[in-house]
Amino acid sequence: MGKAQIGVYGLGTMGSALALNMAEHGFDVAVTNREADWIAPFMTEAGDLAACLQSFEDLQGFIAALATPRIILFMIPSGAPMDEMLERITPLLEPGDIVIDGGNADFHDTRRRVGKLSVLRLYYVGLGVSGGEAGARHGPSMMMGGSAEAWARIAPILTAIAARHEGSPCVAHLGPDGAGHFVKTVHNGIEYADMQVIAELYSLMRNGLALPPAEIGALFEAWNAGPLRSYLVEITAKLLSYADPETGHPMIDVIKDAAGQKGTGRWSVIEAQRMGQSASMIEAAVGARSWSSEKDTRQAAEAVLGGAVGAVDASPEVLAEAFLAARILAHAQGFRVLAAASEEYDWSLDFATIARVWRAGCIIRSALLDEIAVACEGDLPEGQLILDPGLAQTLARCVPALRQVVCSAVHGGHPVPALSAGLAWYDSMRLGHGSANMIQAQRDMFGHHGFERLGQAGRHHGPWWD
């Protein structure tokens, strides 16, 4: 075998699946891993594809096996491990080589690393990869941030291995430096919000309508055949059909109600706030995961405060409409954050391209993204999806259901942080005149901060200062 066209460093869940995907598409791939023990089992698992794979236990051998200028994809944790690997690998590289970070990286790190490597005339690419193990193996959605030169060189490989939506590859060059990792971060933020909405609807059906898991699963399955079609709805329907092999109980009932989180949801919220935005549904989802992890406190509080919940007055049809409204609002908040970042970092993000890249391969793929891709082709002031006539019409139809579900849930004592945050945002945004005049009056009265007057230029103070 000659020199490899690409090297993959990191043979964990994602790296091994991507390496096999590349080999399956006929690329010669060199692979290596920090712990050498993983390499032989990986080569065995590769079967016939091993013919396209060269494995190395040492970094020097791995680098020497690559055709120059080199392309190296890292699939490892993106914080300190990535910085450590860059320290080790850059002395072995030559100008023109490309280092791709395919992990879930903080885009600030990506921007810093692009600058650092450019001094050495190396290209650094921040590549958002979504789709989990199955996506990586058979077609992920990929969001590339970096230079046009680097994109031109890696595009043939990424395009070949990407998921396809009606024939179109779900990969694109979205902008310079951290743009790809930022878009992936917001993707995950929307993922958090959609998952939280699903969890809230599940809980309302379970505890407010007294439906058993299998029936709820059947409803999700039916929803997956209509406008709510999505990967997350599909897997929710599936997982609800499983029983625990140990106890025979529904599998969902033996899983501890304490959610993990690795950071991308939190980063979405932090970045939104830094830019003066509030993606309140993502915030609600991140917060709900944090509250969920306080299981001991919740159990103690239930004994003190009482944990009874009432019946919910909402049919499955109403819940489905509420879900669609909430899903649109979560995406609208995510796209607004993307628009703010595009402006802040001068990325010129193309929202239609982003929506198209998310239509297949990634965790948030859904029927709604088809509609959003079309909406983004039109005129969307500040990336506000709620101003798209088609989506606004769907919201007008479905928000009454969301209102009914939130009211009934609140009345019955059911926590619905994401659904209620979405509704509050919708209600705030549809009012041309809100309540912030009161905030401004208070700020001026206690701190002489001044305010703008309706219809008059300049800064004003209230008569309380006369």
Ligand SMILES: NC(=O)C1=CN([C@@H]2O[C@H](COP(=O)(O)OP(=O)(O)OC[C@H]3O[C@@H](n4cnc5c(N)ncnc54)[C@H](OP(=O)(O)O)[C@@H]3O)[C@@H](O)[C@H]2O)C=CC1
């Ligand atoms: N799992 C998923 O669904 C997705 C994950 N990602 C991202 O992809 C990246 C990899 O994730 P995933 O494959 O799931 O993780 P795994 O835990 O399965 O694999 C981690 C890999 O990183 C290597 N690694 C860990 N620490 C270091 C280090 N300090 N130096 C060098 N190598 C190291 C591991 O090597 P060793 O075997 O020696 O421990 C292993 O190869 C992460 O950034 C993750 O956020 C992105 C999209 C989806």
Ligand SMILES: O=C(CO)[C@H](O)[C@H](O)COP(=O)(O)O
């Ligand atoms: O990037 C992903 C999917 O798009 C990963 O699955 C990610 O790890 C999920 O985030 P978390 O572990 O915080 O729930």
